[in-house]
Structure formats: C-alpha cells, structure tokens
Amino acid sequence: MSTRLFKVWRGDKTGGQLVDYTVDVQDGMVVLDAIHQIQREQAHDLACRWNCKAAKCGSCSAEVNGKPRLMCKTRLDDFVEGQTITVQPMKAFPLIRDLVTDVSWNYTVNKKIPPFTPKPDTNWLMQQRDVDRSQEFRKCIECFLCQNVCHVLREHDLEDKFFGPRFLVRVASLEMHPLDSLDRTALLKDEGGIGLCNITKCCTEVCPEEIHITDNAIIPLKERVVDKYYDPIRIALRVLTGGGKK
C-alpha cells in the first residue's frame, strides 16, 4: 500500500495553517476518502462538510491543489504519483473552521429572485424542446464552486452588486421557461449586476455538473439585457410600437 502526503488547511477566521498528514492510499480513492481517513485516524476534530459522496449533494466543495472541486469527485490517481495534495476551504466565502465555509450569502441572493410565475389559466402541457434549456440548469447541485471561482466575488468582493453565476443560472432557468410570465431583465441589469461578468468562463470550467453556464445561461441573459437596454434600434422600435411586455 502506498502513501500520499496531504496538506490540509486547519484553522478558523482568526488564523490557521496547512497541516501535513500522511494517508494510506487505496485504489479508487477520492480526496474525500483521504479527508475521512485523516478524521478517523489522525485528526478527529477536522471539520469537513459532506453528505452523499456521490457528487450530487454539493456539500464537499473545496480547493484541491488550488482548483475549486468537489472532494468526492476528485480521484487521487488524477494526480502525479508522489505529488503532495493540498486541500483548502473555498476562498470566496467566510471561513467557519478548517474546510467548512459559511455559504449562507447564497441563500440571501436566492430570495431576491422572483420565483416561477405562470400565467393565469396556464396550459401545463409542454414540449420537451421547450424545457431542454431549463432542465440543463436544473442539474445544478448548488455546490457553489462557480460562485467561489468567479473573480467578481473572489477577487473583487462585489457580493452586494452581483448575484454570481449560480443565480444567473437560476434566473436563466426561469426566464427561458415557456410557461413563466415574469420579465427579470431589469433585475439582471441592476441588482443582479450581470454587466460585471466579463465571461471568462471559470464558472463553466469548475462546474461538476458540466452545465454550460456561460454559453447557455449568462451570455443569453446578457443578450436579453442588450435587447432591452443597449440595442438602439430595438429601443426605438419598442418606443414606437409601445411594446416591451414579456
């Protein structure tokens, strides 16, 4: 049986450090297995949030060798043999302890988004092709890796001006729903801060559900905002025809 050196962040908001642990490696092990082994055998008080260990609950988000990833979906054999594996908490969120961060800001943002609102007397029959787009976005497991890697939040701390990719995806799932009746374009432009996104696609790169966040959600929403606020011909036509309702 081989061993692997791990450096795991230990500490809380007052300070901390990377601590070395040597882990016995077995075939098929993922990083979360290693963290559990450390908890079981070396550091019983190591704090780590997890639940399903099947990449479906979105709980075990962390930064493995600097990359935002689900620990349960990161196999040890993805790394070069002998390479030290560093595990740190998500940088964009306030640290609670060790690998656990406070992601409650996300739920505050979620409440700002008007929910699905069907028209009165809706015919609930839908064609598959009309809901394909929303269904892609419904794959989101709310791991918040996209929020963590987004430089608007991570580097510039613009939480008060920007919803972040996760919630742009949620807005997209509602805006593109064939039976929804609301127009959230103004929300996107102002409170949602979609203009702050410079579409560098890091959110798409880290999404464990492989949702095309940038191309299928954010860019289409940006184009809808352009329709309403930046396209001079459309604005003129809308003024002339009195249009604009969804």
Place this chain on the structure above:
Amino acid sequence: MSDSTSVLDRKGLGVTSRHDTWWLSPLLVFLGLVAFGVYSTWAAWQGTNYLYTGHGADYLSPFYSPDVHSLLGIDVPFSYAFLILWIPLGFRATCYYYRKSYYRAFFLSPAACAVGEPAGRKYKGETAFPFILQNIHRYFWYLATIVVAFLWYDAIRAFFFTGKAGNIHFGVGLGTLIMLFNVIALTGFSFGCNSLRHLVGGKLDCFSCSATARARYKLWGGVTILNLRHMEWAWVSLFSVGFTDLYIRLCAMGIWHDVRIIH
C-alpha cells in the same frame, strides 16, 4: 505542521495555490493575438501587393476585400485596408470568445481561474466605458456578414482565370483552395456567434408555440452546433485570414509561385 503560508486571505497578481501550468494558456493566447496584430497592422499599412493577377489568377487579399477602390472608384490618401479592417476588428474585439481570451491574456482579469489579479484596480466589468461597448457586438456581426459575403464572391472569382486570349475559364490554383478554406473558416466563425444564436431563436421562451418559432428553433440549433466550437473557429479563421493575405502577398511580390492544380 508545515509552513503557515496560505492564500486564503492574500490577494494580488498571481496569488494561487494551483500547481499546474495555469500561465501557459494565457501566454499562448497573448503571443497568438500579438503575432496576428503585428502582422495584420503591417499588411494593412502596405497598401500594395494585395491583389495577385499573375497567370490569369484573380486573388484578392481578405484584408482588402471588398475592393473599395474598384467598386466605388474612390481614392483615399491611406491604405484601403483601413476602410475595411475596422469591421472584422470590431467583430472580433466584441466577440464573447475573444473577450474571454483578452480579458485573461492582456488584462489578467483573471489570467486563469482561481489566480489572483493585479491589486488596486477598481473593477467595473462591462458596466462602464469602454467595455460597455461590448454590447453592440450584434451590429458588428451585421457588418461582418456583409464582408463575409464579399469574401465568398472573391473565393468564387478565384475559380476563374483569364486565358492568354482574354477568355475566362474555370481553374483551381493553390490560392483558390486557400481562399475557399479561409471563407469557410470565417463563415463558421461568424455563424457560430453567440449574438446570432440569440437573435435567430435563443431569445424565444417557447420553441413550439408557432410555425415561426419552430423554424427559428431549427436555426438556433444550427447556430448552436457551430457555437459549440466557437473558440476553434475563432483561431482557425484568424490564422487562415492572415495566411491567405500572406500567400497572396508573396505571390504578388513574385516570391512564391501559385501552383495551378486544374488548368
């Protein structure tokens, strides 16, 4: 215990815990775009050798198409390329893929995912001048499509050669194939545009609600197929347009000789 160094609280250019070669991709993009920028600027300044008519060929450089001088009969005190190139430049500069590329490679905003940015910058994204102008991308698409139409005309013209007796006949030279490849690459890039994807159908919430919506769904699907490889189309078309100019230029200068495949 190991050292107490951590990037949890530190920010600044290049701050990261990544162990991989995250800097390689932005570096390659930087070099690629600079190389193209230097060459295209030089070629545009030349104002000569953009048309090859040797051995009856009719090859026009894409940097100088449409041939404004011939079409409109106007003279300008600078290279004709400058009448044209602002359109593809604007189209590429506002393209969603290129935005990602140069925000990363030139503005380091960020250079790579989970890598720190230069400190002290007040970030406004695309909400303020000049980047708020990215929102007019669709207008550059309209203009670029006109240019692509002229490039198709040029590519078709490249299949016809003038004989010694002045007769026009079908033929294929290496330049013909290069021009054809170039216009196919440019079409693949232009028609995979994210703005076009929105305009043709993406803006609809219901794809099944009318015959028009169903037709637009098919168009949206077609653009989506090209859009999935938008990055690849962007790079292939960028280098093909540069190489097409280079080939025609070197043929016009007599340095290269066009190979005639079908006489």
